Amino acid sequence: MSVFWTILTIVLAFLATEIAGWFTHKYLMHGFLWVLHLDHHRPTKSSLEKNDLFALIFTVPSVILLVVGAQTGFDTKFWAGAGIALYGLVYFMGHDVLIHRRLPLWKSTKSRYFQAVIRAHLDHHSGKKNYGFLFMIPWRYFREKYSKT
Ligand SMILES: [Zn+2]
Numbered sequence: 001m002s003v004f005w006t007i008l009t010i011v012l013a014f015l016a017t018e019i020a021g022w023f024t025h026k027y028l029m030h031g032f033l034w035v036l037h038l039d040h041h042r043p044t045k046s047s048l049e050k051n052d053l054f055a056l057i058f059t060v061p062s063v064i065l066l067v068v069g070a071q072t073g074f075d076t077k078f079w080a081g082a083g084i085a086l087y088g089l090v091y092f093m094g095h096d097v098l099i100h101r102r103l104p105l106w107k108s109t110k111s112r113y114f115q116a117v118i119r120a121h122l123d124h125h126s127g128k129k130n131y132g133f134l135f136m137i138p139w140r141y142f143r144e145k146y147s148k149t
């Protein structure tokens with residue numbers, strides 16, 4: 001595979017994962033799987049949440065694509081799996097580390113982009129219907145300027 005197609009595959013898989021995540025969050029996690037997502041919307045004492053099961057579930061297609069793609073000569077499947085895994089890493093760092101402080105690795109950001117992502121997600125926790133995370137959120141978050149979160 002050429003470098004161009006490799007990068008395009010990673011980028012498209014990354015973007016598709018946000019869209020799939022938005023869909024899953026909106027229609028399944030806030031639907032019949034609410035029983036597993038609920039403890040992410042309520043204060044919990046435990047360091048693990050039932051909601052963490054979704055991280056495992058989302059890992060499955062990525063691992064399958066990486067393993068199968070590695071066996072077929074690191075083709076499109078492998079790089080699609082890499083794109084999904086990359087999204088998972090960015091999501092984990094943004095959602096679990098930066099926003100919810102589950103690990104002391106990244107405590108604040110001056111990035112206007114991440115400030116918007118943080119506000120949109122915290123608004124979701126306050127009851128707004130922002131089901132996406134990195135870009136499937138209302139554009140006003142990226143337009144509005146805030147001095148501090
Ligand atoms: Zn939610």
Ligand SMILES: [Zn+2]
Pocket residue numbers: 040095100121125
């Ligand atoms: Zn959250």
